[in-house]
Every structure is written in structure tokens, then in C-alpha cells.
Amino acid sequence: MIHARGLARTYTTRRGDVDAVRGVDLDVEAGEIVGFLGPNGAGKTTTLRMLTTLLRPTRGEATVAGADLRRDPATVRRRIGYVAQSGSTASEARAGEEVVDHALLYGLERSVAVTRGQELFGQLELDGLWDRKAGSLSGGQRRRLDIALGLIHTPRLVFLDEPTTGLDPQARANLWTHVRGLRDTRGSTVFLTTHYLDEADALCDRILVIDAGQIVAQGSPEELKQRVSGDAIVLTATQPSDVARIAAVAARLPGSSEAVVDGSVVEVRVPQGRTQLAGLLRALDADGLEVDGVELRRPTLDDVFLTLTGRSLRDGEQSRDSADTTDGEAA
Ligand SMILES: Nc1ncnc2c1ncn2[C@@H]1O[C@H](COP(=O)(O)OP(=O)(O)OP(=O)(O)O)[C@@H](O)[C@H]1O
Ligand SMILES: [Mg+2]
Numbered sequence: 001m002i003h004a005r006g007l008a009r010t011y012t013t014r015r016g017d018v019d020a021v022r023g024v025d026l027d028v029e030a031g032e033i034v035g036f037l038g039p040n041g042a043g044k045t046t047t048l049r050m051l052t053t054l055l056r057p058t059r060g061e062a063t064v065a066g067a068d069l070r071r072d073p074a075t076v077r078r079r080i081g082y083v084a085q086s087g088s089t090a091s092e093a094r095a096g097e098e099v100v101d102h103a104l105l106y107g108l109e110r111s112v113a114v115t116r117g118q119e120l121f122g123q124l125e126l127d128g129l130w131d132r133k134a135g136s137l138s139g140g141q142r143r144r145l146d147i148a149l150g151l152i153h154t155p156r157l158v159f160l161d162e163p164t165t166g167l168d169p170q171a172r173a174n175l176w177t178h179v180r181g182l183r184d185t186r187g188s189t190v191f192l193t194t195h196y197l198d199e200a201d202a203l204c205d206r207i208l209v210i211d212a213g214q215i216v217a218q219g220s221p222e223e224l225k226q227r228v229s230g231d232a233i234v235l236t237a238t239q240p241s242d243v244a245r246i247a248a249v250a251a252r253l254p255g256s257s258e259a260v261v262d263g264s265v266v267e268v269r270v271p272q273g274r275t276q277l278a279g280l281l282r283a284l285d286a287d288g289l290e291v292d293g294v295e296l297r298r299p300t301l302d303d304v305f306l307t308l309t310g311r312s313l314r315d316g317e318q319s320r321d322s323a324d325t326t327d328g329e330a331a
Contacts, residue, residue, distance in 0.1 A: 232269055
């Protein structure tokens with residue numbers, strides 16, 4: 001459904017060139033739900049905009065939904081749906097009209113468009129908002145309207161750029177159900193970016209991790225988690241002055257990683273953390289070392305992320321304004 005080779009994009013700015021995407025190869029098969037993960041500025045939106053014909057690649061080739069991206073962008077456009085990170089709804093239009101207009105652009109008949117639009121409004125919990133001006137909707141309602149626009153023509157391939165950012169937990173869960181439904185009932189393929197690791201874990205068949213413009217890992221959520229060996233044991237020293245000695249004891253556990261110390265907190269990674277915990281506590285006790293808290297953590301996708309990119313995705317969420325895409329030429 002998507003086959004890209006060496007896809008790259010360099011932005012030319014007054015302050016020099018930005019290599020936003022540096023040679024991405026990717027293959028997405030029909031019927032897959034694929035998550036595209038990476039810290040802020042990694043190149044996710046740029047990749048999506050190239051694959052949806054909105055931005056011309058500097059280098060590389062791709063076929064998208066069976067059509068060549070460079071030679072036949074019109075066919076690509078007709079076959080896909082795209083929900084932009086920044087949204088696309090005009091604020092003066094009425095929500096229902098906007099959805100219907102969008103469908104007409106794709107060649108649907110008005111009566112079909114209205115039926116399909118109303119069905120989508122129901123599924124996305126936008127009931128009663130058909131005649132409301134888009135500008136008067138709440139942020140989460142507006143996001144769901146963006147999603148309705150991207151899905152109105154029942155595309156076989158849908159690109160969603162951070163579809164659930166700004167949605168409340170219930171609306172997020174509802175969207176997951178909807179995305180799975182698209183795949184299960186219509187065989188649609190979904191390529192989405194997200195900063196929520198629980199979302200990637202719960203929803204995606206496969207995950208691609210991009211960092212600094214290159215794919216650094218891919219696999220199912222389980223496969224990725226298995227790459228991070230061992231469980232984390234996190235200890236909080238009662239006396240901050242004991243922290244170095246606690247770290248030394250923890251690092252002596254069989255198969256332990258080096259201990260990472262942060263203030264009075266010590267973290268090590270060990271195989272079979274649960275079975276090693278009792279021995280660790282006894283060893284600390286024998287040395288007269290007291291801890292306030294002990295936590296055992298199974299690897300999460302965030303650990304995968306940290307291992308692969310040296311950064312936590314959660315850190316990234318706090319600096320979300322780092323990559324505002326404003327311009328870019330259409331292909
Ligand atoms: N129009 C542009 N002009 C110049 N640089 C750009 C432009 N758009 C994006 N960039 C830069 O390209 C890099 C990749 O940006 P991109 O928007 O693809 O990241 P992203 O992975 O989608 O990040 P986020 O998680 O914040 O949405 C960043 O360094 C960004 O600042
Ligand atoms: Mg982005």
C-alpha cells in the first residue's frame with residue numbers, strides 16, 4: 001500500500017538547510033495499522049506530507065495506494081485520506097456542509113455524501129453538531145471534524161497526523177474503535193503518527209520509529225519491547241548520602257546494567273526483576289542501607305524509545321511547539 005525508497009526532504013531556510021527527512025525506506029501492507037513514532041522534529045509530518053503529495057521530496061521514490069507519487073500524484077490524492085496535524089476545517093463553514101463539500105470534491109453524490117457524513121458524525125460522537133459553525137466547536141470536537149473530513153470518501157489508505165492530540169480519554173478510545181473498524185469492515189490501511197505510547201501499543205499492528213529524519217527501528221509493539229532487555233528496578237534512597245552505595249549494591253545483581261543515579265533515585269535494569277527483588281532488599285538491609293520506595297517496571301514503549309533515541313517521548317510532549325510547519329510547496 002505504501003512503498004517508499006530513499007525518501008528525503010531538505011528545507012532551505014534563511015538560516016541554512018534543514019535535513020528534515022534523510023532517506024526513509026518504508027513498506028506498509030494493505031490492512032495494516034501502522035504507527036509512526038518519533039520525538040518532536042523527527043520528521044514525521046514531513047514524511048506524511050510527502051507521501052500525501054503535499055510536499056515534493058528532495059530525493060527518493062514512492063508508490064502510494066498503487067500510484068507513483070511523482071508521476072501520478074492526482075491518483076494518489078484521489079485514493080487517500082489525510083488528516084493534518086494542524087487540522088483543516090474553515091471556521092465560518094457549518095460542520096455538516098464542510099464534510100459534504102469535501103465529499104463532493106472527491107466525486108461523491110450529494111445524497112450519498114449527506115448519508116455518509118451523518119453516519120460519520122454519529123460514529124465520531126459529533127451528533128447534533130451538523131449545523132454548527134466549525135469555529136464554535138470545542139478543540140476536541142473540531143479535531144473529530146477534521147477526522148470526519150479525512151474519512152468521508154472512505155479512502156483505502158488513511159494518513160492521520162496525531163489524530164488524538166487534544167482529545168479526552170473517552171474520545172481517544174472511541175477513535176481507536178473507529179480506526180479498528182475501518183480496517184476490519186472496509187479493509188482500510190491506516191498510517192498514523194502519535195506521541196501516546198499507550199495508543200501505539202493498543203492500536204498499531206506495527207510501529208516505525210523515526211529519529212532525526214531516519215527510521216531507527218520497526219516491529220510490532222511486542223517485538224520492540226523485547227529489544228529492551230530486562231525490567232527496571234527503581235529505588236529511592238531514604239538518606240540521599242547513601243545513594244552511591246545503594247547504586248553499587250544494585251549494580252551487583254546478576255545480569256544488571258550499570259546503575260543510573262538521579263538525585264536520590266537509583267535505577268538499574270535486570271533480567272527477571274521480580275525474582276531478584278527480594279535478594280536486593282536483603283543485600284541492602286545487610287549493608288544498613290534504607291530505601292523509601294521500590295518500584296519494578298516491565299519495559300514499556302517509552303523505554304524502547306529511550307533506548308533507541310536517548311530521549312523520552314514524554315519529554316518531547318512538553319516542547320511541542322518546536323516544529324511548526326507553516327509553508328511548503330505542493331507537488
Ligand atoms: N516548512 C519548514 N521549513 C523549515 N524547516 C521545517 C519546515 N517544516 C519542518 N521543518 C523542520 O523539519 C524538521 C522535521 O519537522 P516535522 O514537522 O516533520 O517533525 P515532526 O516529527 O512531525 O515533529 P512533531 O512531533 O513536533 O510534530 C524539524 O526540524 C522542523 O523544524
Ligand atoms: Mg508533526
